[in-house]
Amino acid sequence: MNQPRTVRELVEWLVSSIHEGVWLPATPLPPERGLAQQLGLNRSTVATAYLELQARGLVDRRQGSGTYVRGDLWGITPDWPRYMERAAFRPLAPIARQIAEARQQDGWDFSEGDIGSDFWPLDTLEHLLADVELKKVLGYENPLGLPALCEAVSLEMKRHLDVDVDPGSVLITAGAQQALYLLARGLLHPGDTIAIEKPSFYYSQALFQSSGVRLVPIPMDKDGILPDALTQLIRNHRPSMVWLNPTYHNPTATTLSLARRHAVVALCSTWNLPIVEDDAFAHLRVAGTPQMPPPLFRLAEQSSVLYVGSLSKIVAPGMRIGWIAGPRAIIARLGEIRRQIDAGTPGLVQALAAGLLASSLWPNHVEAVSHALRDRRDAFHRALWGFAGLGATWTPPAGGLHFWLNVGGSVPDHVRLQWAVNVGVTYAPGRLYGADDGFVRLNYARLSPGKAERGLGRLKDAINGEAVL
Numbered sequence: 001m002n003q004p005r006t007v008r009e010l011v012e013w014l015v016s017s018i019h020e021g022v023w024l025p026a027t028p029l030p031p032e033r034g035l036a037q038q039l040g041l042n043r044s045t046v047a048t049a050y051l052e053l054q055a056r057g058l059v060d061r062r063q064g065s066g067t068y069v070r071g072d073l074w075g076i077t078p079d080w081p082r083y084m085e086r087a088a089f090r091p092l093a094p095i096a097r098q099i100a101e102a103r104q105q106d107g108w109d110f111s112e113g114d115i116g117s118d119f120w121p122l123d124t125l126e127h128l129l130a131d132v133e134l135k136k137v138l139g140y141e142n143p144l145g146l147p148a149l150c151e152a153v154s155l156e157m158k159r160h161l162d163v164d165v166d167p168g169s170v171l172i173t174a175g176a177q178q179a180l181y182l183l184a185r186g187l188l189h190p191g192d193t194i195a196i197e198k199p200s201f202y203y204s205q206a207l208f209q210s211s212g213v214r215l216v217p218i219p220m221d222k223d224g225i226l227p228d229a230l231t232q233l234i235r236n237h238r239p240s241m242v243w244l245n246p247t248y249h250n251p252t253a254t255t256l257s258l259a260r261r262h263a264v265v266a267l268c269s270t271w272n273l274p275i276v277e278d279d280a281f282a283h284l285r286v287a288g289t290p291q292m293p294p295p296l297f298r299l300a301e302q303s304s305v306l307y308v309g310s311l312s313k314i315v316a317p318g319m320r321i322g323w324i325a326g327p328r329a330i331i332a333r334l335g336e337i338r339r340q341i342d343a344g345t346p347g348l349v350q351a352l353a354a355g356l357l358a359s360s361l362w363p364n365h366v367e368a369v370s371h372a373l374r375d376r377r378d379a380f381h382r383a384l385w386g387f388a389g390l391g392a393t394w395t396p397p398a399g400g401l402h403f404w405l406n407v408g409g410s411v412p413d414h415v416r417l418q419w420a421v422n423v424g425v426t427y428a429p430g431r432l433y434g435a436d437d438g439f440v441r442l443n444y445a446r447l448s449p450g451k452a453e454r455g456l457g458r459l460k461d462a463i464n465g466e467a468v469l
């Protein structure tokens with residue numbers, strides 16, 4: 001159905017959406033103002049349509065809490081919420097939903113976790129796509145991955161990180177996120193404990209919670225996790241693994257120092273603890289900053305570290321190409337699990353990724369992104385000057401995509417985010433990552449410097465409480 005324009009069309013649209021299960025019985029419809037904004041209608045049009053739904057007996061209006069699809073419609077549909085509640089996966093945290101909803105609006109989105117399409121190597125990918133021999137990639141492939149891509153990843157890990165990995169020790173995944181899923185499901189039991197940075201990547205936290213894995217947070221400072229705190233925590237909680245994102249950490253952008261890397265590796269070796277090294281941002285060094293320290297995968301006995309890489313940040317997240325490098329027996333086992341889940345990553349994108357990594361243009365692309373990041377980071381840093389006046393503090397990142405601001409204050413993150421959303425700005429609040437209230441993660445790379453500067457001006461006023469609507 002086309003975008004509704006009149007009350008009658010809107011009522012029809014809402015009725016069919018309820019029947020299609022867009023909103024289930026006993027759940028709320030969107031607030032009038034939000035829906036009006038989303039559809040480009042007057043609020044009064046939405047209010048009238050909601051009254052009409054009430055008159056037809058489809059919804060209840062509850063004073064102060066909105067409009068709900070009537071619960072007794074269950075007679076005509078199954079009790080879906082019960083099914084969803086009993087299943088393994090937890091719903092997203094309310095603040096994650098708040099961000100997802102805010103992203104729907106036009107305006108300034110600083111919340112995303114990728115470099116943005118300005119930097120995707122589209123011409124190279126288009127040429128490579130034209131050259132893919134479909135006959136060779138459309139079968140049920142080896143669930144470990146296309147041999148050409150495993151080989152290309154192994155060569156890239158040598159080129160970029162100076163690590164030797166046999167192609168047979170590489171498993172291609174649908175992004176780093178699926179790698180984390182396979183590791184959590186393949187190697188951990190419900191009830192296990194893992195040690196993980198506080199704060200940390202939201203979706204890994206959500207995944208562990210859904211898997212029944214308990215998280216114990218490792219405190220961090222500007223040089224990454226504190227080895228002494230990790231020692232204490234191992235003694236107290238006996239985790240079964242240590243999960244780290246040591247380079248250009250999400251969300252804080254810090255990098256674990258070389259001395260601490262050695263300390264963490266030694267500590268985990270003493271306790272015979274495996275490490276998962278999530279290195280999704282490894283290629284995103286800002287030009288002019290020091291080379292990052294070697295990965296834990298190089299510093300430790302390789303059989304004790306499972307390394308996770310990704311092309312999402314340096315190429316494009318929609319490629320959904322990531323990988324795990326680790327002991328061959330573990331890789332083989334994870335491949336068996338992968339076979340059970342979805343039979344492997346689509347051959348077509350794997351062929352594209354293999355072509356890209358093997359292309360003579362690849363190192364130029366990595367270099368070009370690094371320089372572009374420097375320009376965008378420096379412009380963003382200049383545009384942030386006004387935040388210093390609010391007492392905010394930050395360190396310009398040496399890599400990755402984010403500024404991590406401590407804006408302090410006593411306002412809960414979800415309230416402050418709503419102030420920003422009201423003036424058209426979205427960002428990722430620290431709470432999303434398990435930080436205390438008062439932190440703001442801003443992607444500096446996606447918006448042009450001019451647009452970013454205008455958005456930051458609005459955000460500053462909103463954070464200050466000046467622009468609350």
Ligand SMILES: Cc1ncc(COP(=O)(O)O)c(C=O)c1O
Pocket residue numbers: 113174175176177178201245250278280309310311312313317321322
């Ligand atoms: C630390 C970290 N790990 C993994 C991922 C998932 O990346 P991918 O798109 O490769 O699944 C992200 C995405 O933001 C991330 O920040």
